[in-house]
Amino acid sequence: MTIPTASRPPKPSQRAKHIATGLVVLVVAAAVLTVDVQIERLPDLPGALVRIFGRMFLEPGPEWAYLPDAFGSMLESIQIAWLGTIIGAVLSLPLGFFGAKNITSRLVSNIIRQLLNVIRAVPEILVAVVVFIPMVGLGAYPGMLAIGVHSIGTLGKLSAEVIEGIDTGPVEAARAAGGRPLQIQRWGVLPQVLPEIVAFWLYRFEINIRASAILGAVGAGGVGEALVQSLVFRRYDRAGMVVIVVIVVTILIDTASGWLRRRIIEGGGGTSRADLEQPELVEVDAVAIQRP
Amino acid sequence: MIRFDSASVTYPGGVHALKNVTLEIPDGQMMVIVGLSGAGKSTLIRAINGLVPLSDGDVTIDGVSVRHAKPKQLREIRSRIGMIFQTFNLVNRTTVLNNVLMGRLHDAGTMRSLLAWYKPEDVEIAMLALERVGIVEKAYVRASNLSGGQQQRVGIARALAQQPKIILADEPVASLDPPTSHVVMRDLQRINRELNMTTIINLHFLDLAKVYGERIIGMRAGELVYDGTGAEADENVFRDIYGRSLTADDMLGEAAAAG
Amino acid sequence: MTAATAPRSARPSRPHRSLVGPLALLVFAAITWWAASDEFGLNFDVPRLFTNLTRGAGILAEFWPPDFSVLPRTVDPLLETIQMAVIASVIGCAVALPVAFLASRVTSPNIVAYIVDRSVLSVVRSLPDVLYALIFVAALSIGPLPGILALILFNISVVAKLLSETVDGVDQGPIEAARATGANRLLTVRWAVLPQVLPNYVAYSLYAFELNIRASAVLGIVGAGGIGNLINETRRFFQYDKLMVVVIEILILVIIVEWISIWLRRKLV
Numbered sequence: 001m002t003i004p005t006a007s008r009p010p011k012p013s014q015r016a017k018h019i020a021t022g023l024v025v026l027v028v029a030a031a032v033l034t035v036d037v038q039i040e041r042l043p044d045l046p047g048a049l050v051r052i053f054g055r056m057f058l059e060p061g062p063e064w065a066y067l068p069d070a071f072g073s074m075l076e077s078i079q080i081a082w083l084g085t086i087i088g089a090v091l092s093l094p095l096g097f098f099g100a101k102n103i104t105s106r107l108v109s110n111i112i113r114q115l116l117n118v119i120r121a122v123p124e125i126l127v128a129v130v131v132f133i134p135m136v137g138l139g140a141y142p143g144m145l146a147i148g149v150h151s152i153g154t155l156g157k158l159s160a161e162v163i164e165g166i167d168t169g170p171v172e173a174a175r176a177a178g179g180r181p182l183q184i185q186r187w188g189v190l191p192q193v194l195p196e197i198v199a200f201w202l203y204r205f206e207i208n209i210r211a212s213a214i215l216g217a218v219g220a221g222g223v224g225e226a227l228v229q230s231l232v233f234r235r236y237d238r239a240g241m242v243v244i245v246v247i248v249v250t251i252l253i254d255t256a257s258g259w260l261r262r263r264i265i266e267g268g269g270g271t272s273r274a275d276l277e278q279p280e281l282v283e284v285d286a287v288a289i290q291r292p
Numbered sequence: 293m294i295r296f297d298s299a300s301v302t303y304p305g306g307v308h309a310l311k312n313v314t315l316e317i318p319d320g321q322m323m324v325i326v327g328l329s330g331a332g333k334s335t336l337i338r339a340i341n342g343l344v345p346l347s348d349g350d351v352t353i354d355g356v357s358v359r360h361a362k363p364k365q366l367r368e369i370r371s372r373i374g375m376i377f378q379t380f381n382l383v384n385r386t387t388v389l390n391n392v393l394m395g396r397l398h399d400a401g402t403m404r405s406l407l408a409w410y411k412p413e414d415v416e417i418a419m420l421a422l423e424r425v426g427i428v429e430k431a432y433v434r435a436s437n438l439s440g441g442q443q444q445r446v447g448i449a450r451a452l453a454q455q456p457k458i459i460l461a462d463e464p465v466a467s468l469d470p471p472t473s474h475v476v477m478r479d480l481q482r483i484n485r486e487l488n489m490t491t492i493i494n495l496h497f498l499d500l501a502k503v504y505g506e507r508i509i510g511m512r513a514g515e516l517v518y519d520g521t522g523a524e525a526d527e528n529v530f531r532d533i534y535g536r537s538l539t540a541d542d543m544l545g546e547a548a549a550a551g
Numbered sequence: 552m553t554a555a556t557a558p559r560s561a562r563p564s565r566p567h568r569s570l571v572g573p574l575a576l577l578v579f580a581a582i583t584w585w586a587a588s589d590e591f592g593l594n595f596d597v598p599r600l601f602t603n604l605t606r607g608a609g610i611l612a613e614f615w616p617p618d619f620s621v622l623p624r625t626v627d628p629l630l631e632t633i634q635m636a637v638i639a640s641v642i643g644c645a646v647a648l649p650v651a652f653l654a655s656r657v658t659s660p661n662i663v664a665y666i667v668d669r670s671v672l673s674v675v676r677s678l679p680d681v682l683y684a685l686i687f688v689a690a691l692s693i694g695p696l697p698g699i700l701a702l703i704l705f706n707i708s709v710v711a712k713l714l715s716e717t718v719d720g721v722d723q724g725p726i727e728a729a730r731a732t733g734a735n736r737l738l739t740v741r742w743a744v745l746p747q748v749l750p751n752y753v754a755y756s757l758y759a760f761e762l763n764i765r766a767s768a769v770l771g772i773v774g775a776g777g778i779g780n781l782i783n784e785t786r787r788f789f790q791y792d793k794l795m796v797v798v799i800e801i802l803i804l805v806i807i808v809e810w811i812s813i814w815l816r817r818k819l820v
Binding site: 027028031032034035036037045048049051052056078079082083086117118121122123125126129130131132134135136137141210211213214217218224227228231234236239243246247250251254 | 680782801
């Protein structure tokens with residue numbers, strides 16, 4: 001049996017790939033060469049890091065007497081995140097409805113979505129520092145408000161997407177039964193989207209815990225402030241204690257919230273985006289990564 | 293020569309996939325294994341290259357024990373055994389050539405393979421393998437853009453690129469249509485004859501087994517129940533192996549030796 | 552007997568209403584009360600909130616119109632922000648690759664490495680970037696270096712987690728094929744796993760870069776370099792109209808990077 005002799009194909013040009021790689025290398029090189037970091041000091045880097053981590057966790061190690069205070073600050077951060085998330089959730093729900101093109105018109109929903117995008121683009125810390133702290137002073141309030149406002153952006157966008165993805169059957173049924181617009185929303189749309197949206201609220205809460213810890217660093221209360229204070233006064237033992245508290249509590253809340261989210265989604269029937277893509281617990285629109 | 297010595301495999305759940313199998317496969321033989329799903333065909337074939345570890349007994353290749361081989365030794369043994377899978381197991385996102393070059397990974401060395409910095413000789417071997425199965429013109433095509441039959445031929449090329457002494461094929465044509473199945477089986481037959489390569493094939497189409505199997509092994513519930521030539525194997529033999537009467541699903545149909 | 556009627560089946564008794572719903576609501580209300588109370592919580596009070604806000608609203612007027620004379624001073628810090636994000640992204644995404652492979656049962660060499668890696672990842676992820684920056688600023692001095700380090704850690708934690716979950720879901724067929732050719736674990740990962748997850752890896756890296764830009768814009772507030780420094784300076788002197796310019800610049804930067812990232816991700820998919 002003869003094998004038909006086909007000629008070997010030429011190797012395809014890799015020009016596009018090479019150009020892209022070249023560009024990236026160029027940009028990176030430019031960044032590395034121009035950044036204001038003293039190269040001579042780089043070898044000292046590991047030593048300095050080891051020293052501070054040593055002071056925080058090994059010798060003298062975390063100050064266990066500080067535990068109640070550190071824990072109290074963490075609780076304050078949790079409270080800030082909790083209330084902030086509620087504000088964000090409550091205000092984002094109607095915006096989510098208005099931002100869904102199958103509920104309102106294309107034009108209206110687009111405008112709302114753009115508005116939400118702008119809100120999302122501003123980091124919470126900026127909202128706090130720039131808007132709310134000047135307005136209401138330092139403390140927990142501006143932190144809570146900043147978190148609330150920023151959450152409206154993300155939660156609004158996610159809610160709108162969930163609503164756009166609904167099954168139209170129940171909505172038609174509600175309309176056919178003669179329901180008024182608000183009733184249609186309440187009975188036709190809401191039951192379908194509620195589990196997924198509530199899951200997003202929970203996971204936003206997880207993220208907001210971190211946000212509120214950050215906001216403390218600029219004086220908006222909570223555990224961030226405790227950390228700043230201890231570092232400023234070089235009480236590294238206290239700083240170590242604070243870090244331990246943050247890590248432990250955050251992991252606990254993440255685990256509990258993750259479990260709860262999965263239960264809600266399963267209870268609501270089926271898997272959701274939140275579960276399938278297992279959203280990263282930082283500023284993430286999980287859906288947005290897979291389908292930009 | 294491949295030798296099974298009272299080889300047994302018991303899976304963690306308690307399933308006895310292989311029970312006391314003793315078997316000798318001389319070099320250059322084309323052997324077909326038949327049996328129902330779960331009868332132990334896959335386990336038997338994977339015991340040869342150690343993908344399934346033995347619970348008892350041993351498998352030796354030219355006297356070297358597979359069961360007691362250390363990891364590095366095992367990799368060496370595997371590099372001399374090419375394997376073809378029912379679902380092709382190609383890396384869909386990359387080119388045909390890169391898939392075939394996977395057969396050179398062991399011999400080309402870790403550093404070169406990591407950076408895809410293959411020596412010309414290795415690329416040549418891959419190209420020759422592609423020519424032997426007749427699809428070299430698709431070398432730079434993405435694997436997922438090929439038809440089922442073409443993908444399986446890439447799988448065969450990948451195995452050939454290893455320059456192996458043994459070829460294992462686990463239901464190589466189960467996902468293919470009848471004409472393509474014959475093309476692939478004939479390719480395997482040709483490779484067995486021209487390169488004198490021991491070829492062991494799992495099949496569940498009995499008519500194919502009869503035509504292409506120089507030697508047929510029947511497995512039932514983990515035990516070796518038949519060992520004979522393709523000529524001797526008739527309906528009664530198969531019925532014994534299967535433990536039930538045969539159905540249309542057991543045949544490929546369409547003129548068992550087309551062309 | 553009259554015409555056959557369908558046999559009446561006994562009406563089912565009402566299933567016990569699950570307690571879960573009301574219980575959850577109760578817990579929710581309790582936590583909210585606790586968070587808002589003045590005894591334990593933040594003393595949240597809607598009327599007071601409004602009075603505070605209306606009183607503070609006057610300040611907002613000072614932000615407008617923005618004072619663009621500060622523009623030249625913003626150029627260097629802005630560049631520094633971008634530099635920090637680029638360097639941290641490259642190093643972070645590179646390191647995230649092996650970390651991700653160790654964190655997936657599919658590619659991790661043994662159970663010890665797997666558990667250690669996942670635990671470390673959990674711990675690292677639970678500290679937000681700014682807190683890392685604070686520590687690093689205390690350890691080194693102010694400037695972009697602590698910011699870059701903080702971003703690298705943040706970057707690794709994001710990308711490694713996402714990537715490890717993708718790796719968990721790969722098609723194992725090619726992996727079996729690679730093992731069958733006698734390839735070692737490293738090569739198997741390189742040729743059977745990596746090609747499958749490469750598009751995702753690139754998407755996650757681009758996404759991480761977006762996050763890095765956002766984060767690096769604000770790290771300067773705690774002294775870790777970038778345009779955040781300028782925020783502190785202008786704030787200190789109550790120069791809100793200049794601060795507005797900085798905010799606008801950050802907004803534009805973040806939005807542009809987001810557009811580019813989304814465009815690139817679409818092209819690659």
